[in-house]
Amino acid sequence: MTTLPTSPLTSPREDHSLSLRGSRGLVWSVLRLHRAALWIWLLLLAAVSATMLWAYGPGFDAAAADLRQQCRDSVVACHFPSGPWYGKYDTAVALSTLVVAYLPFLVAVWAGAALIGRELETGTAHLAWTQSVSPARWLAAKLAVPALLITAGTAVLIPLHRLMWNGGEELLWADWYDQDAFHANGTVALAYALCGLAVGALAGLLLGRALPALGVAFAAMLAITYLGNDYRPSMWRTVTVTGAKALNLPDDSLRLDQGVITTEGTRIGNNLACTDALDGAADLRRCMARGGLSDIWATYHPRSHFWPLQLAETGIVLAVAALAVIAAFVLLNRRVATASAAASVPPDRRTAAVGAAV
Amino acid sequence: MSRDEEGIALAAVGLGKRYRRRRGPVLRNCSFRLPAGRICALVGPNGAGKSTLLSLAAGLIRPTEGTLTVLGTTPAEARTRFAYVAQSKPLPPQLTVAATLRLGAELNRARWDRAAAERIAYGPLAPGGDRDGALDPTSKIRSLSGGQRTRVALALAFGKRPELMLLDEPMADLDPLARRELLGALLGEAAEHGTTIVISSHVIAELEGACDHLLLMGGGRIRLGGDPEQLLAAHTLLTGPARDLTGHTVVESRDAGRQLTALIRPGGPLPDDWQTAAPSLEELLLAHLRNPDAPDLFTEETVETDENEENARA
Numbered sequence: 001m002t003t004l005p006t007s008p009l010t011s012p013r014e015d016h017s018l019s020l021r022g023s024r025g026l027v028w029s030v031l032r033l034h035r036a037a038l039w040i041w042l043l044l045l046a047a048v049s050a051t052m053l054w055a056y057g058p059g060f061d062a063a064a065a066d067l068r069q070q071c072r073d074s075v076v077a078c079h080f081p082s083g084p085w086y087g088k089y090d091t092a093v094a095l096s097t098l099v100v101a102y103l104p105f106l107v108a109v110w111a112g113a114a115l116i117g118r119e120l121e122t123g124t125a126h127l128a129w130t131q132s133v134s135p136a137r138w139l140a141a142k143l144a145v146p147a148l149l150i151t152a153g154t155a156v157l158i159p160l161h162r163l164m165w166n167g168g169e170e171l172l173w174a175d176w177y178d179q180d181a182f183h184a185n186g187t188v189a190l191a192y193a194l195c196g197l198a199v200g201a202l203a204g205l206l207l208g209r210a211l212p213a214l215g216v217a218f219a220a221m222l223a224i225t226y227l228g229n230d231y232r233p234s235m236w237r238t239v240t241v242t243g244a245k246a247l248n249l250p251d252d253s254l255r256l257d258q259g260v261i262t263t264e265g266t267r268i269g270n271n272l273a274c275t276d277a278l279d280g281a282a283d284l285r286r287c288m289a290r291g292g293l294s295d296i297w298a299t300y301h302p303r304s305h306f307w308p309l310q311l312a313e314t315g316i317v318l319a320v321a322a323l324a325v326i327a328a329f330v331l332l333n334r335r336v337a338t339a340s341a342a343a344s345v346p347p348d349r350r351t352a353a354v355g356a357a358v
Numbered sequence: 359m360s361r362d363e364e365g366i367a368l369a370a371v372g373l374g375k376r377y378r379r380r381r382g383p384v385l386r387n388c389s390f391r392l393p394a395g396r397i398c399a400l401v402g403p404n405g406a407g408k409s410t411l412l413s414l415a416a417g418l419i420r421p422t423e424g425t426l427t428v429l430g431t432t433p434a435e436a437r438t439r440f441a442y443v444a445q446s447k448p449l450p451p452q453l454t455v456a457a458t459l460r461l462g463a464e465l466n467r468a469r470w471d472r473a474a475a476e477r478i479a480y481g482p483l484a485p486g487g488d489r490d491g492a493l494d495p496t497s498k499i500r501s502l503s504g505g506q507r508t509r510v511a512l513a514l515a516f517g518k519r520p521e522l523m524l525l526d527e528p529m530a531d532l533d534p535l536a537r538r539e540l541l542g543a544l545l546g547e548a549a550e551h552g553t554t555i556v557i558s559s560h561v562i563a564e565l566e567g568a569c570d571h572l573l574l575m576g577g578g579r580i581r582l583g584g585d586p587e588q589l590l591a592a593h594t595l596l597t598g599p600a601r602d603l604t605g606h607t608v609v610e611s612r613d614a615g616r617q618l619t620a621l622i623r624p625g626g627p628l629p630d631d632w633q634t635a636a637p638s639l640e641e642l643l644l645a646h647l648r649n650p651d652a653p654d655l656f657t658e659e660t661v662e663t664d665e666n667e668e669n670a671r672a
Contacts, residue, residue, distance in 0.1 A: 025464030032457065033450055123448030130416050130442040131465035131518065134434065337417035337433045 111200025475517025584657025
């Protein structure tokens with residue numbers, strides 16, 4: 001008999017119809033084993049969606065009406081919005097942004113601890129592997145089913161959050177590049193959540209225990225999120241302007257750096273010389289001449305860079321997720337027996353299998 | 359696949375397993391063959407490597423060296439055809455008994471025997487009503503006792519209708535009544551379907567009489583293998599005056615002055631002034647465990663198959 005050379009991730013023995021039939025059972029088993037998590041996910045979706053819809057509609061209207069009234073009564077209130085309705089509205093927006101932005105952490109600790117870590121710790125994963133399901137297909141189902149549910153859920157959350165955010169701009173005083181808002185307002189929310197799933201699963205497989213996997217998954221997501229926030233501005237080409245334009249960047253721009261160019265041509269970053277020359281081009285020229293500068297410049301992301309930045313970061317984070325998934329499969333396949341391992345014993349060695357005879 | 363491979367349920371060649379690189383191996387140069395259709399007791403002291411051997415056979419871990427052939431192929435390829443019950447009887451605690459059986463059905467869609475699984479879990483479909491030990495389908499796994507969980511784990515194994523059952527210490531948690539019942543069910547399964555059954559245990563007494571094949575593990579390898587009757591017949595327990603035992607294989611000997619007690623494999627006729635007796639299975643196993651240097655022994659039957667193979671190939 002011969003062994004077909006196969007990729008470690010697939011088994012040649014499972015023909016298509018069989019693997020489809022088997023998959024349905026696997027999907028059922030993932031949903032049944034993690035039924036509590038499924039309910040919590042649905043409840044969370046419902047609660048956050050309801051909160052965001054309230055904030056978009058009645059919450060915003062009530063707060064705005066209340067503030068208009070206050071503004072008519074006292075000028076101070078126009079500049080310092082407060083009051084019970086505004087408080088409620090602000091809390092609702094802040095909470096729902098928080099949940100959508102930090103959802104990836106929730107997914108990661110769940111995937112590390114409950115989805116994979118606990119199953120390996122108690123041995124119920126091994127129970128599945130000794131039914132008619134290969135470990136690789138088990139892991140594939142463990143990743144695919146939650147991934148689908150996460151995608152479906154965030155596909156509801158992100159548009160709702162955008163609706164609430166865009167609708168409430170005049171009350172929120174927040175910028176498009178605020179970290180939490182950026183995380184909740186676009187496709188990166190989905191990318192980070194899927195990355196959390198992959199990283200959590202990898203941590204669970206790597207450690208094989210629920211609690212350590214929970215900790216490591218959280219720490220890994222913390223690191224990834226931190227790096228994402230840190231390198232976000234460099235994920236899309238910035239705009240640099242010089243002269244008077246550098247003093248008056250378009251509204252809602254994310255100013256990254258500004259500086260001066262000396263008459264010798266040296267470029268100095270992080271320098272605020274002459275930025276107080278607001279009276280016009282003539283004022284600026286006088287100031288530069290006084291300081292021996294030939295020009296000033298500023299680097300920024302205009303608001304129109306929101307989607308390019310979102311998509312670039314989404315791509316990078318999804319690539320990280322893909323790497324984690326590949327690592328998880330490789331790790332699993334190195335640990336358990338796979339179909340590609342040697343299948344038969346050479347005949348001459350087989351006789352040697354038996355020791356001394358009577 | 360050649361025919362002789364179909365007749366062999368388990369075959370190991372030079373099998374070795376080491377968990378951590380710096381620690382010693384759990385299995386070392388372990389070789390044996392188990393013909394199909396046997397009820398095999400895998401016995402040995404704690405830490406002898408029984409669980410490791412069964413995990414290897416179930417494809418849950420990879421050997422560091424050597425090969426293990428399960429039902430004529432690799433453990434991974436044979437996955438659908440064997441059942442494995444781990445020592446800790448892991449079952450999802452949040453499921454009910456009925457949901458656990460459903461899980462077995464969903465994960466073994468191609469070959470699930472619902473009746474067989476429910477017979478083990480809920481007891482035979484007798485009109486007599488409730489039986490002791492039978493499980494309530496609605497009770498959660500979390501609330502079950504160790505023995506009851508063993509029953510569910512075995513029900514999953516039976517429902518798979520396997521050709522080979524690998525059972526790691528299945529009897530340890532069971533009360534004597536349940537032990538008898540489930541052992542009876544295993545024997546019935548083997549008789550009816552020709553299922554090969556491997557049961558590991560460190561208490562040989564609970565399997566004596568039920569098994570027709572014995573594998574004794576010690577020091578990370580198989581020390582004795584074969585039909586227990588034949589293994590016993592190959593050994594003699596003798597008492598008599600101390601004398602040179604050259605020509606016989608001495609498994610264990612104890613000198614008490616001029617009097618000698620020894621368990622030997624006779625290599626020729628024994629002198630008349632020695633009293634001989636047939637050892638019990640327990641005596642045989644203990645003597646081998648106490649003396650790691652005693653040579654390994656596999657009964658002729660296992661080798662015969664081998665010679666036939668050689669002839670067939672020639």
